[in-house]
Amino acid sequence: MNSSSPQQSAQEIRDVMTNVLRLAKNDHGRDFVVGDIHFKTIDLHKGLYALGFDKEVDRVIAVGDLIDRGPGVLDGLKLLGEPWFYTIQGNHEWMLIDAYRRDPSARYASHGAGWWSTIADESKPMIIERLESLPLAIEIETVKGLVGVVHADVPTGMAWSDFVGSLDNPQIAEIALWGRERIIKHYREGVKGVWRICVGHTWIPSPLRLGNVLALDCTGGGDGPLAIYCVKEDKIYVDGRPTSLDAVELVTDQLQKLEHTVANLSKTVHENKLIESQGLSLEAETLIKQARSTWLPLMAEISESQKFVNALHGVSLLTGDRKTAKFEELKARYAETQLGDLLNRLSSF
Structure with missing residues (x-):
């Protein structure tokens, strides 16, 4: 994000070796973690409006998969330049980056990426570089402890500190981008060394709590609603209302x-x-x-x-x-x- 913004000045530390972005405690506003957006930016703005989002003091942290499938392409790409918006790299960003690096001239449209062909060729390198710069994990400091954000999963039995320290390991990075085991098997033991973990990637009918892990992808890249977790309240909202749980x-x-x-x-x-x-x-x-x-x-x-x-x-x-x-x-x-x-x-x- 734009390092010159007042919100981010002295608030973020990027650890290039482990590809982790660390956000300092937000003393003046609230932090909202959102599930897979997939260019459903109208739903994002409606959900934030219902919760009284204030872009001057509040922050939005996305679990990755900002791109593909949805209609809000330009608005979604614009989010990458907003000083209040942070996101990590999801598997959809990874697939687009991989396809482009293999052959920049190839017509890539897999997994809902038909939008890519509408982007001017001279703009594509800039977008790819921006997506490549996204971290694989984000840590948010709060009064209750760290909140970790990763796209898919943390290996079962691995503590958070070990996880973020191992993201240069291809096998660990693959689980961070593609893992589904925890949610599919409903593991409830959570992740040690962190207060909350927010993940997306695996579709579920409604947001789910598994120990200290919050699964937020209920859009499924389709017509499902967008889940928004308010860190300060420790509550998950859908359509402006707390989820059933x-x-x-x-x-x-x-x-x-x-x-x-x-x-x-x-x-x-x-x-x-x-x-x-x-x-x-x-x-x-x-x-x-x-x-x-x-x-x-x-x-x-x-x-x-x-x-x-x-x-x-x-x-x-x-x-x-x-x-x-x-x-x-x-x-x-x-x-x-x-x-x-x-x-x-x-x-x-």
């Missing part, structure tokens, strides 16, 4: 605060402290409204998920043409949703 934690926290407030209210009423009682009563009312606003969408989402599971279970009990027909009916019912995307993927197996 984080919403459960949020409503639990709200209810605990409400319980504490009600206990204090009861005490002040008993002691005839009218002014304090009025203040606590208003606080309790606010907490009730907050918990309700968190719970109602979550309840609807849980109910819809249960209906989907029941319907899918019903399909699994059928055979032959009836099974095929019911599955197609289910796909039509959930078209244009995350669950519909999941069904389309299942039908290809």
Whole structure:
């Protein structure tokens, strides 16, 4: 990124030997880590707007795969010059770089890279050099500890410090760019030596927490939503709302605060402290409204998920043409949703 920007001055240290970018603690704003963007820049801007993103003090850190598939080519490339935007190299950047270095004149359009042929030949070397300069990992300093960002995975059982110190090893770099084992097998032991790890690459219907590892690629390079993790809040948002898992934690926290407030209210009423009682009563009312606003969408989402599971279970009990027909009916019912995307993927197996 532009080293002359006020946001990045004295805030980043690039370790060329291990290809790691280290970002100092953001004392004035928030840090947001986003899943695979794939040129879906409208979704990115909408998601950030919903969270009150302030480009003067906030930062965005992407897990790689900024390029390919989506429509926002020019806007996506422009992000590479924004002082508030950081990204790492994903496997899609690597594939484009590799193809170009092998033959700069080749017409490369694999894996959703048809956009590359629309770029003027004189601009291509500059773009390739910019993508080549991207690190394989980013470390973000926070009050709670380091947040690591890598495109795909960290080898199972390897501590974070060992991982970033070994990125010059081709086998480790390959896992950083292409690994899927942790998410596919749902390993929950996490990664030692770091507070949180954010990864993308492997598509999942909704963001997932595996120990201290947060899997954020729910776009799948298609019509899925973009997940945005707010480091300061330790919450993952989709479409401006906390994900189901984080919403459960949020409503639990709200209810605990409400319980504490009600206990204090009861005490002040008993002691005839009218002014304090009025203040606590208003606080309790606010907490009730907050918990309700968190719970109602979550309840609807849980109910819809249960209906989907029941319907899918019903399909699994059928055979032959009836099974095929019911599955197609289910796909039509959930078209244009995350669950519909999941069904389309299942039908290809």
